[in-house]
Amino acid sequence: MNKKDVFELKRRLKKEECTFTRMCGCYVDANKNIILHLNETFLNLVDEEFYKYLEIAKKTLSGTIGNNLLELEFAPEEENPGRKQNFLLGLRDSALKSEALLDRLYELIIESYDYTGNYLILLFHDAYDVMTKTKDNNKLDESEEVYDYIICSICPVELTKAGLGYRQDENRIGARIRDWVVSLPENGFVFPCFSDRSSDIHSLAYYAKNAKEPHNELMEALGCLPKRTAAAEKKTFGDILKAAVDCDDYDTEELCADVHQILNSIAEENDVSTGTSKTVLDSRTLETLKTEGGIPEEIVNKIEAACTEEFGDEPPVIENIVDAKTIENHNKKHRELELQKEVTELKAQLKEAEAPLDLPWGDDADPDSIVLNVSPEKAEEIESRIIDGRRCIIIPIEGNEQTVINGINTEL
Numbered sequence: 001m002n003k004k005d006v007f008e009l010k011r012r013l014k015k016e017e018c019t020f021t022r023m024c025g026c027y028v029d030a031n032k033n034i035i036l037h038l039n040e041t042f043l044n045l046v047d048e049e050f051y052k053y054l055e056i057a058k059k060t061l062s063g064t065i066g067n068n069l070l071e072l073e074f075a076p077e078e079e080n081p082g083r084k085q086n087f088l089l090g091l092r093d094s095a096l097k098s099e100a101l102l103d104r105l106y107e108l109i110i111e112s113y114d115y116t117g118n119y120l121i122l123l124f125h126d127a128y129d130v131m132t133k134t135k136d137n138n139k140l141d142e143s144e145e146v147y148d149y150i151i152c153s154i155c156p157v158e159l160t161k162a163g164l165g166y167r168q169d170e171n172r173i174g175a176r177i178r179d180w181v182v183s184l185p186e187n188g189f190v191f192p193c194f195s196d197r198s199s200d201i202h203s204l205a206y207y208a209k210n211a212k213e214p215h216n217e218l219m220e221a222l223g224c225l226p227k228r229t230a231a232a233e234k235k236t237f238g239d240i241l242k243a244a245v246d247c248d249d250y251d252t253e254e255l256c257a258d259v260h261q262i263l264n265s266i267a268e269e270n271d272v273s274t275g276t277s278k279t280v281l282d283s284r285t286l287e288t289l290k291t292e293g294g295i296p297e298e299i300v301n302k303i304e305a306a307c308t309e310e311f312g313d314e315p316p317v318i319e320n321i322v323d324a325k326t327i328e329n330h331n332k333k334h335r336e337l338e339l340q341k342e343v344t345e346l347k348a349q350l351k352e353a354e355a356p357l358d359l360p361w362g363d364d365a366d367p368d369s370i371v372l373n374v375s376p377e378k379a380e381e382i383e384s385r386i387i388d389g390r391r392c393i394i395i396p397i398e399g400n401e402q403t404v405i406n407g408i409n410t411e412l
Contacts, residue, residue, distance in 0.1 A: 280318065
């Protein structure tokens with residue numbers, strides 16, 4: 001499932017293009033009790049409700065692919081008859097008209113979903129007539145297939161905050177009446193997955209608003225193999241890196257920043273050369289850290305061992321684990337150090353320029369004295385005269401001879 005696939009589904013979720021056939025659901029309290037059931041023909045909803053429910057469905061298809069939206073494959077055993085994948089297919093094929101299958105899904109979610117508080121489970125059914133497209137993305141007036149799918153959204157239901165408000169019936173300001181409000185979904189899924197403009201019954205698209213806490217227990221309850229979000233991969237690798245460099249022999253902060261910067265460069269180079277940023281942290285990439293990045297071998301070996309243990313046969317994508325903030329702070333720190341060095345050098349130059357002249361007569365000389373430094377030949381040409389009543393020293397200057405007064409060249 002890529003961005004184009006997601007966008008193609010989302011752009012249909014408008015009043016004019018939406019083809020949802022049915023919406024079902026149930027409201028669950030904090031004690032995991034079902035308070036009410038919903039069963040509506042979606043297109044018959046009044047506009048105020050129609051748009052709000054449509055916003056919820058659309059939100060379940062939002063976020064970054066690989067972080068908020070994960071393509072999860074079913075565990076091999078879950079594709080056997082009577083297992084989770086077969087059950088979801090039955091729910092889809094029933095167009096949400098089977099109460100028994102609906103109740104089974106509600107129970108499955110309620111039993112496994114680790115959530116404190118009230119929430120609403122919503123299910124939408126849709127049948128999308130996928131039009132054939134030419135290579136230049138122009139639609140042809142014929143269908144490739146009908147993509148039959150369901151969207152499940154799990155929405156927190158929270159009590160509004162206490163406060164004051166205008167009470168119209170009493171014409172006064174008083175305590176505001178608090179009520180329960182349905183929020184946008186925290187989790188959900190789309191089944192089957194819409195991949196390359198076609199239905200993929202072997203996987204589903206899983207939505208997590210909070211990528212750091214995606215609720216792996218729900219992934220497993222649906223029969224899927226759990227997958228780390230990009231945020232989870234970054235946190236796991238960050239912990240691995242800190243543990244690997246945490247010793248007295250190295251500057252931990254500096255070395256961590258170097259690793260992130262080198263990995264970022266590797267990913268960027270791969271993006272330019274191959275047109276993809278899906279470079280993974282495999283043995284070849286780790287070898288580059290040693291040979292080209294100059295990261296100590298013992299550190300790289302620790303990272304490799306820990307990554308193998310944590311990630312197994314599915315190494316993380318470098319784009320997901322690189323910490324841009326660490327790189328930015330590292331570069332900022334070095335820029336500041338360079339500026340400090342330049343300022344220190346400029347201060348030294350300024351101090352040297354402002355130093356008193358090393359005059360030949362020294363600091364103890366009579367300030368009223370005039371000292372002349374000339375060659376013996378020139379000294380014979382100097383004479384003293386009275387001009388306009390003042391005694392003057394006459395020094396003839398010829399050709400390219402220069403005069404220096406207090407260390408400064410002058411032209412006379």
